Amino acid sequence: MTLPTTQRRSAVLALPLAAALMLAACGSGGTNGGNDPHTITLSYASANPTDQVYEVLAKDYMAAHPGVNIKTNRIALNAANQTLTTQMQAGNGPDVMWINAGAGQAASIGHLAKAGKLLPLTDPSLKSIIPATELEGYSSNGTLYGVPSSSMISGIVYNDEVAKQNGVTITPSSTLQDVISQCGAVKAKGKAIFGLAGSIPENSGIMAMEIATSTVYGSNPNWNQDRAADKTTFENTPGWHQALQAVIDLNKSGCFQAGAAGAGFDTLTNYESQGKIFGFFAPSGATKDIMDSAHGAVKLIALPFPAPQGTKTYMTLSADLGLAGNKNSKNPKLVEDFIKFSVSPAEAKKFADAQGAIPIGNVDSSDLLPQYQKVAGLLKGQQYRPYGVDGWQNGQVYNALGTGTTGLITGQKSIDDVLKMMDAAWSS
Missing domain, CATH: 3.40.190.10 (Periplasmic binding protein-like II)
Known part of the structure; x- marks a missing residue:
């Protein structure tokens, strides 16, 4: 292994x-939502076939936005970098994609933003939600291109x-x-x-x-x-x-x-x-x-x-896994709204609890999972990098x-x- x-x-x-x-x-390929203004695609990576956190996120958004359809596609974690990079270069990538922060890998904010493949996120409220320590990995040349899904x-x-x-x-x-x-x-x-x-x-x-x-x-x-x-x-x-x-x-x-x-x-x-x-x-x-x-x-x-x-x-x-949008999506407003929804307080908490992680924007919260209680003081005091x-x-x-x-x-x-x-x- x-x-x-x-x-x-x-x-x-x-x-x-x-x-x-x-x-x-003691899956399938990475085509986007096409011309349907109410449909987008979401591709995510997971090592565990039973992992449903992104599926639940998509269902929650559809429940809160009747008439919207989000088609999900799971990619095996060990194939995600190559699969997403190939799809984006070929022009048939998903509307929303699981992505790596920084520039250390092919399917990352740094590389895909530099190649002009990612959708700039222009909603100013996003930068107020995402902690400053986590913004760098999802930005390129001062422009925000993605959001983290949780912190660990x-x-x-x-x-x-x-x-x-x-x-x-x-x-x-x-x-x-x-x-x-x-x-x-x-x-x-x-x-x-x-x-x-x-x-x-x-x-x-x-x-x-x-x-x-x-x-x-x-x-x-x-x-x-x-x-x-x-x-x-x-x-x-x-x-x-x-x-x-x-x-x-x-x-x-x-x-x-x-x-x-x-x-x-x-x-x-x-x-x-x-x-x-x-x-x-x-x-x-x-x-x-x-x-x-x-x-x-x-x-x-x-x-x-x-x-x-x-x-x-x-x-x-660490907040090195998140979501980004495809610059060539036919539904950019829907894409950005879905990405914004993913870091809303209620969804961020639900997502993090399912992952055993820390909610984005709430690292100093007292409402953390039991495994984080011993370090709650360090989190509250921002004693982290x-x-x-x-x-x-x-x-x-x-x-x-x-x-x-x-x-x-x-x-x-x-x-x-x-x-x-x-x-x-x-x-x-």
Whole structure:
């Protein structure tokens, strides 16, 4: 089982771990709506054939707008980028489409907007609904082209109950040193605090990015813009050195399971089923997928990755999946109205709850799902940053980080090696 490129993380990470955590606790083509002024098409991607969140959204809009018809089309997640890009280039894309934020992939706001394929969203109220930290990934040259569907924390999906049974305590106020100080005793029991699928670059990359959210973007939320303007580099940024040093320290202290560098998701599944690891690195939507599969037999929470002592911990708040419109749609007003409806308070809440996520525009709400209660204070205090990868030049930078992070664990790469690789990929 392989992950989609760069940011596509949540569903693929959750599915192979669902049964294990429970044990440990105990289409069609993309044509648009044509000339019918009351019909539009919606294509969305999903790794899970039973996922109905976009279907429900379409039905809700039709119920609120009698006479409108929305034709939906599900695309398998691992084929979505290629399918949507091909359709849009051929001129037969859907009216509304699932899309990636930023410019790291083919089917993304950055690439399709640059190619002139996306419908500019002109309703000024949209910018007041979408948090400022999430606007960048859905805009190009100051123009808004899409909206996020929900927000998630890219951090630690964590079984707090099992961890405490083994004498481990990690909270939103913990430091990296607090975690490391507990790893040795856990390792002596033949267990590990964290599971890492090191053979899959995306999983190693997620972990490194979670640390860099605090060490790099915490003090400089505009780091990506500085890098794009050649005002800095990965190699010359102390926070990147600090983040990768944290990976080395975690590994040397036995915080990952044995053989982490060569492990795949099957290894994580086996270790979880035996209660040998307590958490893994993924977007927080995985908590719901796993708990639903466990039918109440397990309770998971979302936590940020603790920052090194002396550095303020920031959560990674990711809103990298959303909706955009087709510039060539015959019904642009209907398209924009549907997109606006998707982020209205009631629909945003309904959508996020179904995904196990955080509603767009309501990250500081007290009405969050139980898995977010421990981080509610951080959300309310805006102690978060966007997922940095969404603003990178291309997907090769993230691949260099993921493969390089695994190289740090094996000892085949140095910190300088990894950062030079990332700088080279940025300029490629």
